[in-house]
Amino acid sequence: MNKTDRQLAIMLELQRSKILRAEDMAALFETSVRTIYRDIQALSEMGIPILGAPGQGYSLMEGYFLPPIGFSAEEAVTLLMGTDFIEQRLDGDYGNIAKAARHKIEAILPEAVRGESMRVRETMRLLQASESVTGLREKDYLGQARRAILERRKLRISYQKNMPETDGNRKSMREVAPYGLSLVEGYWILIGHCDLRQDIRHFRLSRMTELVVLDKHFAMPHGFNLSHYRPPDDRNERVLVRANPEMADKISETANFYTEAVEERTDGVWFHFRVRTPEELLHLILSWGGDVEVLEPESLRCRIREEAEKIFKRY
Structure with missing residues (x-):
């Protein structure tokens, strides 16, 4: 901490704590008591009304506030x-x-x-949608990715995909030119150009098992602005689900991103979903239990039946 920052910090500490000993300030700012004495003298010479009480410490004159900003x-x-x-x-x-x-x-x-x-x-508390705080590993990756974006350096990541590739493998290694980071529904998403796919892709940090900042540099595309960027909507598959009315609220909350339309009919509530692949909804549908039925497509009905049979065999 340089002298200017330390002297400002001393004023803020005095304003916050009302009275402080030089020894306490020296310990707080990791410097000598003599340096604190010099800082106090310099602040006094600048017109800051600092009062010294022998055996008690230093304080700011009552009514003095810095900076002169008022907050409700x-x-x-x-x-x-x-x-x-x-x-x-x-x-x-x-x-x-x-x-x-x-x-x-x-x-x-x-x-x-x-x-x-x-x-x-004390009457309010921040709670995240999916987890209370960002995990330590994810925070580490976040810091590395953030610095790589500013330095225009590529990343090599080992990524665990939500859905397996055509060869059945969920893990893949990618080199990515990172363009930005976005917090979506409680998850940090890295947005960047994937060398393998030769296109902009999104990677959830919590699914990364390795992240390395490379010495390779990249140029940001002309005119790219993360605030204005909108990913293409490639959800071209339709899924139709019929649910008991008492499940409607829960389904609306947990599958809002996929929901295209909701119909109330005599035989239940019909949900029209739009997805990239029907299996994206597999775990959600299984979590809703026997209160829902997949009507379309037939391939997803079969997949649900297979999973139900596996569960039945276990119990």
Whole structure:
């Protein structure tokens, strides 16, 4: 930490903690007590109203706040919960930055607003759609991929596909030019140009078993903007499922991405799904149990029957 950053941090700590000893600040900023004394003197010469009490420590004059920014309790909660999210979902570098940002935000809040924002935060909690936090391995891959994107360096990844290839193998090794990262339904997705497929592909970080940053560089396509990028919709297969009415809400929640239309009929609720391959819905349909029936296609009906027979044999 350089001198300027340390002196700003000292002001923020004094504003947050009200009173601090030089020894405590030296331990916090990993420097000597003499350096803290020099920093306090420099801040005082700049007009910062720092008060010293023998045997107690240093404090800022009451009513002095830096920087002169006012947040309501709701605004403070918005910022602080944002740092919570970053710490949960991004890699270690940004996790540490989020902690530092949260510390600074809390430090500049007047005591009344800080107390109110703490009460509001205690009534809310961030929960992710699929898991509580991004896993450690996924965070590591996220950090490496993020840096590779900025440095325009290719990645070599070992990838576990959700559906097997034509040869039955689920694992594949790819070289990818990484264009960006996107958080989709609780999962980090790497978007990049796959050398094997010669096209833009999406790779879920949680399915990677290895990620290596290569020395090979690449050029970003002219005009590519991740914020404007929309992947082509190649879900060309249709699946028709009939469900008992009491299952309709659960199916709508768990298969919303695939749902094209829903019909309420006398014999149940009919769901029209659009997928890349019918087997994408296999595990979902099995989780819905006997309250649903696949009507089309026949190939998926047979696949469900095979799985049901395997389950029956086990029990």
